[in-house]
Amino acid sequence: MPAVQMSGVAKTYRRRGGQELRALDGLDMTVESGGVHGLLGPNGSGKTTSIRVLLGLVRPSAGDVRLLDRPVPTDLPRVIGEVGALVETPLFFPGFTGRRNLELLAETAGVPAPRVEECLELVDLRERAGDRFKGYSLGMKQRLGIAAALLKAPRLLILDEPSNGLDPAGIRDVRELIRRLGSDGRTTVLLSSHLLAEIQQVCDSVTILARGRQVAAGPVSSVLDRAGTGDVRVAVPDPAAGAAVLHGAGFSVSPAPDGQILVHGAPAPGEITRVLAGHGHYVEELVRVTPDLESAFLAITGEQA
Ligand SMILES: Nc1ncnc2c1ncn2[C@@H]1O[C@H](COP(=O)(O)OP(=O)(O)OP(=O)(O)O)[C@@H](O)[C@H]1O
Structure with missing residues (x-):
């Protein structure tokens, strides 16, 4: 069962002055279960819009969307508990520790307390979990955001440009974390990025987007091979x-x-x-x-x- 299926998905925004902008223009995407799937495209190609459609934050103008084999947005309430997402920099209380922030989120979501420690461990933040959030590096903040997305032990984890703004060490840590999560045998990770090298290092398969459409898809190596010159x-x-x-x-x-x-x-x-x-x-x-x-x-x- 694919974790994500989008077919012919369109999203048109109306700009000031009445002009229409097609953010998604008949997008097809299939994410098979397990491993890390990349959503790769230049800036403005529609990556964030497609993720927002998947999470029910944006209603598509046309097309079919299925998440964990359920139609979205109709059945979203039934699957959203199995989906974790990091779409924008998450909001945490700056004066609280990383651990306290996660505990608050866990309480709100009805997640048992021991899961907080598991998630801190997963993102390698246990040692710093007692420090205030405001003292964290950007990379640590991002990893805490991923820990928050993992609280519900999701089957599908969606990460929108998680390396944006990080320094090389932060980027490396986040990439290692994503690889680890994608190889745990139960989590499917959908990772959006405009960085080809990131997709190549981290992903098993990829959908490439340009101007709101799929232009290539498949295992990372074969998609890149297909772009070979034949020379x-x-x-x-x-x-x-x-x-x-x-x-x-x-x-x-x-x-x-x-x-x-x-x-x-x-x-x-x-x-x-x-x-x-x-x-x-x-x-x-x-x-x-x-x-x-x-x-x-x-x-x-x-x-x-
Ligand atoms: N709420 C909105 N209103 C109007 N236009 C929008 C809105 N959201 C996105 N767009 C436009 O839709 C197009 C696709 O944007 P989107 O953010 O999905 O692309 P992206 O691939 O995620 O790009 P980036 O990497 O720059 O975030 C862009 O031209 C963007 O300006």
Whole structure:
């Protein structure tokens, strides 16, 4: 059972002056249960809006939404107890300790008190739980926010740009925490981010958004592979002669920076080896050129660098 299913979801905002803005324009997204799923897209692509739709904070103009196999918003009251979310920087009492803040939230939500300590442990804040919230670093505040979202032991945890504003150590801690949560065998994490590197390091699968639509989805590695250039870099002892042979055989070639040959859009690299060997050029190395992550992302989303 998928944890999240969105199909054809649209959300139109009316701007001042009557103009319409399509924040979501027929968005499809499936998040299978378990692991960490990334929602990746440039600023303004609709990540926060889709999360707000999932949580019933925004009513979609069209489309179907299911959360833990229940229709949303109709059945939201029946599933919301199993969903934890960190959407904006959560509000805590600055003068209270981290622990007291969580205890208050737990009491309000009817969560048994021992769960507070478990959550503090999960986010690695137990040692500092007796300190006042206002003295926490931004990273600690964010981890306390995640602890609050975990109080109900949710099956689905939704985190909207949790690394925003954090320093490198804070980012690392939050990423490790998300990975840990996603591999506990019972929690599905949906993580939104505009940072490709974050998605690559943390997520198992990804939905990529651009202008309110899905532009790619699937396991992280295959989605990025699909954005591959199809170029192959070939090393032979005599690159100029080798390039002439390949050109003569109909391949599109250009010189690679290190004196090797770049063969463009080569569907079957084995053919390159065969043609070269047929003319006495023996391949020393043949490597498929994978694009750097940033180019892959820009290629997929169609954004300009
Ligand atoms: N309440 C609102 N009223 C009008 N327009 C809105 C509202 N909320 C979002 N938008 C617009 O909808 C589009 C999508 O915004 P959204 O916040 O969902 O994108 P995002 O991918 O989360 O971007 P970011 O990373 O910048 O938060 C943007 O153009 C935004 O300006």
